[in-house]
Amino acid sequence: MLSGYWHFTPEVLVVCGAFAALFGGYLPGKDRGAAYAAAGAAALAAAIVAFGGTGGPIVFGQLEPDSVARYARTGLAGLTAVWVLWVAGRGMPGERRREGVALALFATAGGMLLSMAEDLIVMFVTLELATMPAYVLMGYRRKDVSGLKRALDYFVDSILASVIVLYGLSFLYGISGSTAFSGLELEGSGMLGFVAVMLTLVGLFAKVSAAPLRHWTLDANAKAAPVSLAFVSTVPRVAGIVVMSRLILAIAASAPAIGILVGVAAAASMIAGNCAALSQGDLRRLLICSGIAHLGYLMMALAAGTETGYGAAVFYAVAYAVPSMGVMLVVAEEGVAIGDFARLASRRPWVAWSMVLWLLSLIGIPPLAGFFGKLYLIGAALQAELMALVLLAILATLLSAAYYFRIVREMFFGDEDEQVGGAIEPSHAATVALALCAVATVAIGIGAPRLIAALGVRFG
């Protein structure tokens, strides 16, 4: 049984990196050195997962490092490495770096374990490990009263979602008599099964901020520091999406009706997210709203309830998070109002062109990551003959181009007078972090056919 334990090497490395960051006062370079050490640990962990092998179930079948988990773990560790590298260059606003970096790495370790979870207990514990540091990161500035208040609201709502998930899981366990995903059996459970699935899904949707309970994320996140938001809206969220997809696939085997629930939530997320994003002037709010819409596209594939839909959804989770992290980090550098981006192209041409790349990927223009991601999502939905959802997704994508291109227009043709922020000092670490995001956006796009084959997606 101990033979599979080497699969945990990356997680151990990430936790070691977190401790190294915590005790950064003893490292050369102090605070900044701590962040570099943590970024190195996360990057090494990503490389080990990417080039390491996959395997069958380990630890009594509670975790399974399969190819889907490998893809998700590489993405999570890589995203964290990029974020920490950026923080090493620019710092956390108003506070020192090392606690924030350590918390981010703990969340990443939780997220990486979460994407391997094959058991309800492991899933719940790691889900909390992945999201708990987010509450602290949201209220990271001690002097910022409104930020702290929002963090407290965010905390209460997120815990409420956790408790609802927990209550739902207790019913799922009660009906099937087992906590393993493979042992979930809802056939003929009637009303109790419906209640169990509803509670679990509503809680999980709230955790990853999908449609029915999405308002709280928007209100609570809108005042947070953009750099915290760049982490909170990508890494823990991707991990949550991966495990949600896994659980939906496991439930769909014995209760196909779950597809209707997921489909309705998908449609609601697409409509609500895109409509809300259209009128936002604050880029944080715009990106959160569009994140809800992207989750809608993703759940469209989950509504199919097939292996193909599952693989496509996990692929899209990372393919969406990479450009979204890039955009959020630039927002953290430039400012949160859309006017702050005026004439970015003449001030910092490379950053402006990277922004264009990320926004095009978010819209879904070939050959970038977002295009292939959406292609596979639509393919999976078409296989299950969900025509209405596919049409809605295409319309929503066209609509999304409107607000993404507003940012592009501001960067290239904006009114120079509006620009209030001064020039920011150059930082090599931050530049490298942004460049990595841009390269990854293209690389995921180019490597998409190979990646998706490894994720078990089959068309035709």
Place this chain on the structure above:
Amino acid sequence: MAVGPSAFMGVAAVLFSLGLYGVLTRKNAVMVLMSLELMTVAACLNMVTVSRFVTPAEMTGQVFAVFAMAVFAAQIGIGLALVLAVYRQTGSIELSSKKAT
């Protein structure tokens, strides 16, 4: 009279509903945290009930409940820290999201 699983699950459902009511109506952050704890207890009671009546030999539910309690102890720790941080700045522990109602 034998007490079956439905009695325990009924108590759990009542506890859960009371907690949910508290979370949705209270403005005081500490009261909200206590209501959340009540909901957790309900979920744990549910698990232990299931474990006792469905899989008595395996104790899975008890283990699940112990893990859930440990996790929530940590959560409430973070919550109280946030409440304290807000209290130091503003001298109030009311939740801002419910000011309007």
